[in-house]
Amino acid sequence: MDKASIAPPDAVLTFSEKNFRPSVVEGELYDWWERSGFFAPPATPAPGEKTFVMMLPLPNVTGDLHMGHALGFGGYEDLMARWHRMQGDATLYLPGTDHAGIIAQIVVEKELAKETDKKGLTREQFLGEMWKWMRHYQPRIYGQLRMLGCSLDWSRVHFTMDPDMQQRVRTHFIRLYKRGRLYRADRIVHWCLTCQTTFSDLELLHVERTDQLSYVRYPWADAMPDGTPDVIVATTRPETIVADTAVAVHPEDARWKPFIGRDVLVPLVERRVKIIADEAVDPAFGTGALKVTPGHDQTDFEIGQRHSLPIISAIDKSGTMTGQAGILSGELRDAARARAVEVLKQRGLLVRQEPITHAVGIHDRCQTVEEPLVMRQWFMRMKELAAPAIEAVRSGKIQIVPAYQEKIYFEWMENIRDWAIARQIWWGHSIPAWYCRDCSEIVVPDEDAPDPTACPKCRSNDLAQDPDVLDTWFSSALWPHTTLGWPERTADLARFYPGTMLETGYDIIFFWVARMIMMGIENMGDVPFRTVYLHGLVRIGGQKMSKSKGNVESPVGVIQELGADTLRFALVNGVSAGADSELSEGKLQNAREFANKLWNIGRFVLRTLEARPQTGWAADRRPVDDAALGPAERWILSRTEAAIAEATRLLETYHFGEYVAALQQFAWGEFADVYLELAKSSLRDERRADGAARTLAYVLDRVLRLLHPSMPFITDTLALQLWRALPTDEGAPSLVVARWPLAGPRDLALEERFAVLVDVVRAIRNLRQAAGARPGQRLAVTLGGETGAIRELADAIAHLTQTTVTFGGGAGPAVVVRAVEVRLGIEQDAAGHRARLERDLAEARDALARSRELLARPGFAEKAPAAVIANERAKLAEREERVRLLEAEIARLA
RNA sequence: GGGCUGUUGGCUCAGCUGGUUAGAGCGCUGCGUUCACAUCGCAGAGGUCGCUGGUUCGAAUCCAGCACAGCCCACCA
Numbered sequence: 001m002d003k004a005s006i007a008p009p010d011a012v013l014t015f016s017e018k019n020f021r022p023s024v025v026e027g028e029l030y031d032w033w034e035r036s037g038f039f040a041p042p043a044t045p046a047p048g049e050k051t052f053v054m055m056l057p058l059p060n061v062t063g064d065l066h067m068g069h070a071l072g073f074g075g076y077e078d079l080m081a082r083w084h085r086m087q088g089d090a091t092l093y094l095p096g097t098d099h100a101g102i103i104a105q106i107v108v109e110k111e112l113a114k115e116t117d118k119k120g121l122t123r124e125q126f127l128g129e130m131w132k133w134m135r136h137y138q139p140r141i142y143g144q145l146r147m148l149g150c151s152l153d154w155s156r157v158h159f160t161m162d163p164d165m166q167q168r169v170r171t172h173f174i175r176l177y178k179r180g181r182l183y184r185a186d187r188i189v190h191w192c193l194t195c196q197t198t199f200s201d202l203e204l205l206h207v208e209r210t211d212q213l214s215y216v217r218y219p220w221a222d223a224m225p226d227g228t229p230d231v232i233v234a235t236t237r238p239e240t241i242v243a244d245t246a247v248a249v250h251p252e253d254a255r256w257k258p259f260i261g262r263d264v265l266v267p268l269v270e271r272r273v274k275i276i277a278d279e280a281v282d283p284a285f286g287t288g289a290l291k292v293t294p295g296h297d298q299t300d301f302e303i304g305q306r307h308s309l310p311i312i313s314a315i316d317k318s319g320t321m322t323g324q325a326g327i328l329s330g331e332l333r334d335a336a337r338a339r340a341v342e343v344l345k346q347r348g349l350l351v352r353q354e355p356i357t358h359a360v361g362i363h364d365r366c367q368t369v370e371e372p373l374v375m376r377q378w379f380m381r382m383k384e385l386a387a388p389a390i391e392a393v394r395s396g397k398i399q400i401v402p403a404y405q406e407k408i409y410f411e412w413m414e415n416i417r418d419w420a421i422a423r424q425i426w427w428g429h430s431i432p433a434w435y436c437r438d439c440s441e442i443v444v445p446d447e448d449a450p451d452p453t454a455c456p457k458c459r460s461n462d463l464a465q466d467p468d469v470l471d472t473w474f475s476s477a478l479w480p481h482t483t484l485g486w487p488e489r490t491a492d493l494a495r496f497y498p499g500t501m502l503e504t505g506y507d508i509i510f511f512w513v514a515r516m517i518m519m520g521i522e523n524m525g526d527v528p529f530r531t532v533y534l535h536g537l538v539r540i541g542g543q544k545m546s547k548s549k550g551n552v553e554s555p556v557g558v559i560q561e562l563g564a565d566t567l568r569f570a571l572v573n574g575v576s577a578g579a580d581s582e583l584s585e586g587k588l589q590n591a592r593e594f595a596n597k598l599w600n601i602g603r604f605v606l607r608t609l610e611a612r613p614q615t616g617w618a619a620d621r622r623p624v625d626d627a628a629l630g631p632a633e634r635w636i637l638s639r640t641e642a643a644i645a646e647a648t649r650l651l652e653t654y655h656f657g658e659y660v661a662a663l664q665q666f667a668w669g670e671f672a673d674v675y676l677e678l679a680k681s682s683l684r685d686e687r688r689a690d691g692a693a694r695t696l697a698y699v700l701d702r703v704l705r706l707l708h709p710s711m712p713f714i715t716d717t718l719a720l721q722l723w724r725a726l727p728t729d730e731g732a733p734s735l736v737v738a739r740w741p742l743a744g745p746r747d748l749a750l751e752e753r754f755a756v757l758v759d760v761v762r763a764i765r766n767l768r769q770a771a772g773a774r775p776g777q778r779l780a781v782t783l784g785g786e787t788g789a790i791r792e793l794a795d796a797i798a799h800l801t802q803t804t805v806t807f808g809g810g811a812g813p814a815v816v817v818r819a820v821e822v823r824l825g826i827e828q829d830a831a832g833h834r835a836r837l838e839r840d841l842a843e844a845r846d847a848l849a850r851s852r853e854l855l856a857r858p859g860f861a862e863k864a865p866a867a868v869i870a871n872e873r874a875k876l877a878e879r880e881e882r883v884r885l886l887e888a889e890i891a892r893l894a
Numbered sequence: 895g896g897g898c899u900g901u902u903g904g905c906u907c908a909g910c911u912g913g914u915u916a917g918a919g920c921g922c923u924g925c926g927u928u929c930a931c932a933u934c935g936c937a938g939a940g941g942u943c944g945c946u947g948g949u950u951c952g953a954a955u956c957c958a959g960c961a962c963a964g965c966c967c968a969c970c971a
Contacts, residue, residue, distance in 0.1 A: 019933065206968090213971085235971060282895095282970050290971055299969035358970075408898065408966070415967085506966095574907050574918070578899085580964090582906050586920035589933080596933045604930035658908065661918065676930080762937080769925065769937060847915075854913095859951035868913050868952090875914065 020599035022563025052084035053499035101472035234286030428469030480528035628691030
């Protein structure tokens with residue numbers, strides 16, 4: 001496609017209001033960018049072209065964007081994508097959404113519950129409704145991503161439940177199964193009584209809760225000698241006593257060691273069980289004796305496995321006590337607990353109760369207290385999958401930013417447990433496994449084969465497909481390669497895998513990042529990305545945002561009010577990798593003011609250009625160092641090169657917060673506050689006006705390029721207008737595809753002199769204020785000391801201070817100009833001038849003493865680097881001179 | 895129980911491969927402003943860089959311990 005063939009929108013080219021109004025241009029610009037194909041890299045590379053590939057951390061299809069998304073997508077990811085695109089990399093930033101399994105199903109169930117005719121739906125009907133909702137939600141979230149300005153390649157958008165994606169997940173499951181990575185077994189799993197599904201370890205959260213800890217006596221099964229201690233166990237779940245199949249003690253616990261192997265009777269059911277020894281028991285807790293309930297407790301299940309204990313299921317999926325529960329059967333879990341305590345009390349087996357604060361497991365999606373149940377489930381063997389994924393990070397093939405997150409990654413990966421991948425819900429990827437009703441054989445078809453209709457073992461046609469679906473993360477773990485066409489060997493896959501960057505929040509490093517690394521290596525033989533950049537949470541008013549706190553600020557609302565650029569800039573400003581951040585009103589306000597500042601800088605430059613002929617100019621051509629350029633021009637040009645180098649360095653090292661801050665400082669503090677003011681005077685002088693105008697255009701061009709990754713809308717609006725007034729040599733149709741600037745040579749000596757100028761200007765301004773000079777009122781000031789270095793800047797000083805400057809001259813070390821303020825002869829007496837000088841003198845003497853002390857310190861001369869010593873010597877000379885001048889000035893006044 | 899991170903002006907945070915006078919934004923004080931921008935300009939006040947030791951010529955920066963805050967992991971029933 002000819003990228004220049006579509007003209008930029010008129011609304012953008014002609015927008016010229018005094019204040020920038022994002023709503024006028026943002027939508028128009030984004031449409032134009034997208035239609036122009038700027039975001040869609042071709043699958044065939046140009047010679048020597050590098051790629052930059054980053055997958056959008058696919059948001060849930062059912063949600064709206066929240067601030068965390070805005071920070072990740074708009075703040076960091078799009079910034080990186082745009083920066084790389086400007087460097088000429090073929091940049092793929094691939095969008096999509098996640099079907100969000102349980103969450104989406106809960107959302108839609110709630111919606112359907114409001115409609116009376118939508119109750120009691122069949123599975124097929126319900127899935128029909130799910131799809132209806134998907135089609136409703138999806139454009140909404142995609143629209144919000146566009147509002148943020150994300151330069152996503154919409155021609156490659158994917159949804160985890162698209163038919164082709166479903167096929168790819170099916171293939172993945174089958175391959176893993178055939179390779180022995182998957183197995184089905186009776187194991188204890190986390191069960192949610194509300195959601196009626198299992199969930200993985202990662203989805204289990206813990207909350208502190210206070211419960212009653214009951215001490216219960218388990219009578220000896222056989223007669224014991226006098227003085228034998230009672231076996232008393234402590235439990236918070238007395239209702240599970242009926243499912244106990246042992247009592248465990250620590251093997252080294254002297255109190256219990258003699259009784260290991262003896263039998264006790266489980267209360268309520270009078271079952272004879274053994275006292276066993278197991279390391280898992282904490283001898284310090286309770287009495288040191290633990291009731292073992294393999295059917296309803298994770299630890300106990302593992303103890304049971306080690307000792308081949310029978311498993312009794314006393315609670316069913318609905319939370320009702322089963323027929324195995326003896327006298328408790330038929331009761332609900334909580335009622336059964338009370339009943340158990342009551343009966344134990346009656347029988348004299350309840351020794352005592354005390355309150356205990358402990359952690360209870362809850363389901364992260366609904367906060368319901370989990371019920372561990374033993375069920376036949378699909379699991380993924382993780383140990384072997386984790387090994388190469390650990391190695392990939394350890395060897396540096398994948399870099400995690402910030403680096404300390406690597407420790408957390410290793411910690412989890414090295415202790416990884418098998419992953420329960422099935423969910424007992426309807427919305428999700430079906431499991432391509434069938435069970436023979438006659439011989440119980442598991443039938444998993446070959447990857448290209450149709451669904452099986454007969455059991456290969458017993459020839460029965462009575463097959464039933466597994467009714468469960470796969471965990472949402474099972475499919476999102478494949479995102480970096482399935483979106484590119486895997487398992488087919490597509491051109492996209494060849495070109496864009498492995499990817500470059502994965503940017504996301506640190507809260508899903510295990511859920512998503514680790515699993516993508518494992519599955520990428522498993523399916524592709526290579527890691528899915530080279531760098532993982534993790535960002536923190538966004539807080540508002542010091543608190544983590546959550547709906548229950550009511551402090552969820554919608555990024556969409558902020559964009560509509562203040563613009564995407566403002567939000568993007570504010571989110572990233574002053575934030576470092578991995579750190580949580582605070583999005584305050586003040587930050588947003590500052591970002592908005594900066595955007596407006598930029599807009600007005602642009603207006604000033606455009607107005608300047610309008611008035612002059614521009615033969616032989618180009619906006620991106622650096623004005624040559626000729627007679628038309630005054631010192632101010634040469635200075636800002638040099639500072640521009642510094643800003644380019646600094647911005648590039650900060651981006652290369654992922655210091656995004658500092659990158660935006662540095663550019664704000666340059667554009668506002670140097671370009672606008674200093675140079676623009678100076679340019680006004682240059683523009684009045686016909687000999688220098690052209691040089692000033694060209695400098696304004698060039699520096700603006702650079703500033704716009706440098707800021708475009710963070711503030712794409714306002715920068716492109718200005719660039720399009722600037723380039724229409726003054727075309728570029730490059731000829732890029734938009735900043736989106738314009739080149740990132742390369743830093744050129746600087747004039748460090750001039751920059752240093754200008755730093756002196758800034759000091760002098762400040763000193764004069766202070767004097768004016770002290771002298772009570774009115775604005776516009778001219779003052780004559782004489783500069784003393786070695787002023788040669790700044791003489792050529794006299795006009796600049798005069799302009800910036802509205803003061804007539806004369807130079808007293810005088811030879812001496814160059815540093816004397818730093819003390820210039822003491823020699824300023826102001827014609828009228830300045831109130832407080834002398835007090836000010838006294839104070840300065842005291843400070844100067846302190847500084848001098850510090851320099852002397854440091855230079856005289858034993859070891860300094862021998863051990864400090866030469867540059868540091870030289871610097872300190874120069875400082876000493878400067879300070880001596882300053883003290884001398886201050887003393888002289890005070891003496892003169894007196 | 896294990897681990898991670900943070901503690902820098904009133905607030906929110908940068909800086910920390912050790913080396914000028916520790917920075918920014920907001921807030922605050924004073925002055926100013928038709929002429930790109932009041933979404934503005936200028937000036938100013940405000941910090942023993944959590945505490946205690948150590949290494950070093952030199953520590954906000956490196957090391958150890960401690961305190962406080964937050965987070966993650968974990969089979970304390």
